[in-house]
Amino acid sequence: MATAHTRMRRPFLGVAIGAVLAASAAGGVVFAPAALGAVPSEQALQQAADATHSGEIALVNAQALNHVVAETDVPLPAETSSVDLADLKKSVRVLAHADELSAEEVADRTADVILGTVIVQSRTADLQDDLTAAKEAEAARVKAEQERIAAEEAAKKAEEQKRRAAEALAAVNTPEGAKQTARQMAAERYGWGEGEFSCLAQLWTKESGWNYQAYNNDGGATGIPQALPGDKMATAGADWRTNAATQIAWGLGYIDRAYGSPCAAWGHSQAVNWY
Structure with missing residues (x-):
């Protein structure tokens, strides 16, 4: 050379x-x-x-x-x-x-x-x-x-994380997955046990059937907790429209602030048909 x-x-x-x-x-x-x-x-x-x-x-x-x-x-x-x-x-x-x-x-x-x-x-x-x-x-x-190898590994890792996130989202967006998420979140964040969760399960079964896509055409209440208006849930996350966990986080916070516990909210709902 x-x-x-x-x-x-x-x-x-x-x-x-x-x-x-x-x-x-x-x-x-x-x-x-x-x-x-x-x-x-x-x-x-x-x-x-x-x-x-x-x-x-x-x-x-x-x-x-x-x-x-x-x-x-x-x-x-x-x-x-x-x-x-x-x-x-x-x-x-x-x-x-x-x-x-x-x-x-x-x-x-x-x-x-x-x-x-x-x-x-x-x-x-x-x-x-x-x-x-x-x-x-x-x-x-x-x-x-x-x-090149590092970039490929990073891309594979990102793809794997994306896949797992999609699977986790798909799981939590089912009624049973949403209930499991709510049970865990209620216990970890608020110390609410099975008794309170039983009230919560009845409350949100009545409100939305634990369907994150639920929407009330009459009033516009949205999601599992039936937030009114729905965009209130944006305070818990920008993905409130598509993620049941975000809706649950907002709903539990709302119940804690407004009623102190799910059983208190459920009692109010039974009395006046809303909470």
Whole structure:
């Protein structure tokens, strides 16, 4: 993968090689043909040793990166999945025995190692860039996948909650479900036991038959408690038209405020036919 850093480095590679070779020549490494069998100078041998050391470091770094890439699960293009070390290894191995070479051979092999070192260093940097980019891309992919899964799970959870709410609403909106809800609500909120609930059951059976859709065409009384007008029940919840539990909550509150108990309300209803 060619990054901006890589593109800047490639022209620099040629400049670096030329500079290194020129510096080596100026230091006593002669690249022009020399007398066959001439003994290399101490300066040439030192430069050969320096080049060998630099090459070995480049090989170690490249080998370490190759190992990291081989062990990672992050996918990389096959053509950029490793740094080729064969040429530099061979050149370093030969130059390591510079004292066994002629002056001309030392100069040639030193040049080979310097060039090979720069190439391996450049390709190592390129591979590191590619690995970093691949890891970032993989991290982004994993994050996106996690977010997708989380969104799906949230949607499923919301759908399940919606389904359960619909089932609960359907259950409470039946006469028996409404009675069970009223019994529990009367006990938990007002401390009214079975005796009071018995009065409540008779009262609302008379008023609406525990039908949350009950409506009195003559006066407009609405719902299980027959609120008049029906929109009074909005104080207990915006869903008062469709939810028996909301109607019951309002109706129990009304009985508590107006009569103090269901039996008192039932007694009033029996006396005057309304409550």
